[in-house]
Amino acid sequence: MGARHGLARVLSKRGLCSRSQAERLIRDGRVRLDGRVVRDPEHPTDVTQARIDIDGAAPEQAAPRYLMLNKPRGLVTTASDERGRDTVYRCFDGAGLGWIAPVGRLDKASEGLLLFTNDPQWAAHITDPARGPGKTYHVQVNRIPDATTLSALQAGAAVEGEWLRAASVTLLRAGAKHAWLEITLDEGRNRQIRRLLAAFDIGVLRLLRVAIGPLAMGELPKGQWRELTAQEVAALGGG
Template identity: 65%
Template sequence: MPAAPRRPPASPPRGPRHGLARVLSKRGVCSRSQAEQWIRAGRVAVDGRVVRDPAYSMAEGQGGITVDGQALAEAARVYVMFNKQRGLVVSAADERGRATVYDALVEAGLPWLGPVGRLDKASEGLLLLSNDTVWAAGITDPATHVDKTYHVQVDRLPDPALLARLGEGIMDQGERLAARKAALLRAGERNAWLEIVLDEGRNRHIRRLLAAHGIGVLRLVRVAIGGLVLGDLPKGQWRHLDDAEVAALRRR
């Protein structure tokens, strides 16, 4: 009897390859740092074999991943806007024990969500959170130039020349800091509110830019990202974005 024909070996999954921790993050189940912790703890297996290297290379669409013995499923994508109060840290856990935005959302019944960009502890306003890491990266990537609009209360009365200098920018710690737009909203006797628009964000960008011109910040509120406006969403509250809002911010 002739021997049965030999089957060719199965082709490896095609497509871009990423480290295992990044694959878990891209599928929306956890942050990359959480994925690294799970992997190092031996909770993640690929095709039945425990993998402890977060950088273990995998094809983007490759299956066979389990966490704690359960098959890893692609998480439903969730997109949320949150009106951050002053005093909250944008972090899943703070080494100094400070209150975080996740403490404010703990009873919301939401899946794991990562912040789309940052607001520092003293800043307020519109914060996006999502488990769609590709969508989030498109908003935060400096190359996409998505406008972020802030209302900033300052401790002096600016003149047109000062507003022009904010647009011209400065160098600080090796970084160029500038406003795409700086305009006076309203002025009192001793302080004023400015509208400042950035199309890329450095760490404490506005505070550093204003400090370089001798201006102190009394309040800083992000009121819009692209065409998405904070509107009348109360402080400390959140809502889901609708499909049109998600699509309008998609860059990838």
């Protein structure tokens, strides 16, 4: 007998649907486990051996998929939006990829490298604050920070009850009024860069994620996606 998890989690681990989708299918009586309907999403289930039918058919376990997208500004990182806004899934229209989920997120106004997968364990490693890879951003700001401010951003500041900091901050280039910074984070908090910079009275004009660990966005055009190579998947944490 193999490892056992809740039925909804097993459906997700097999890459068949998201965990929330699995919970709905199970509660609606559409899932049979070893021949009988189970309505409890937490019902203990053998990860590898259990026979699971959805709507009377045995689905094949989805092949693992690992993708990178150059997210355009203005798209929200969600499968559907209650306000009717365009989502990142618009970039995959017609591709027939099956169920994939974003690994972490970029807010609507942010751009750049966003990963997708149907492998929840790999995604959990990428987003793990203790073990996951660092994320690197290029950020255009509305003033030119001096060396003292750059050091202070790395030291951090208390913002709304949280201690926010950057792992590294460097000045890439500066014009007459604006500058571009390269900022690396080794933790992931909601709108972390924008909130940290605002604590030092610095406004963000553009924010692009350019790398996750050793994986750089490179020349991938805006709004386009590609499959990761096996080497890239392994470098980010297995797969």
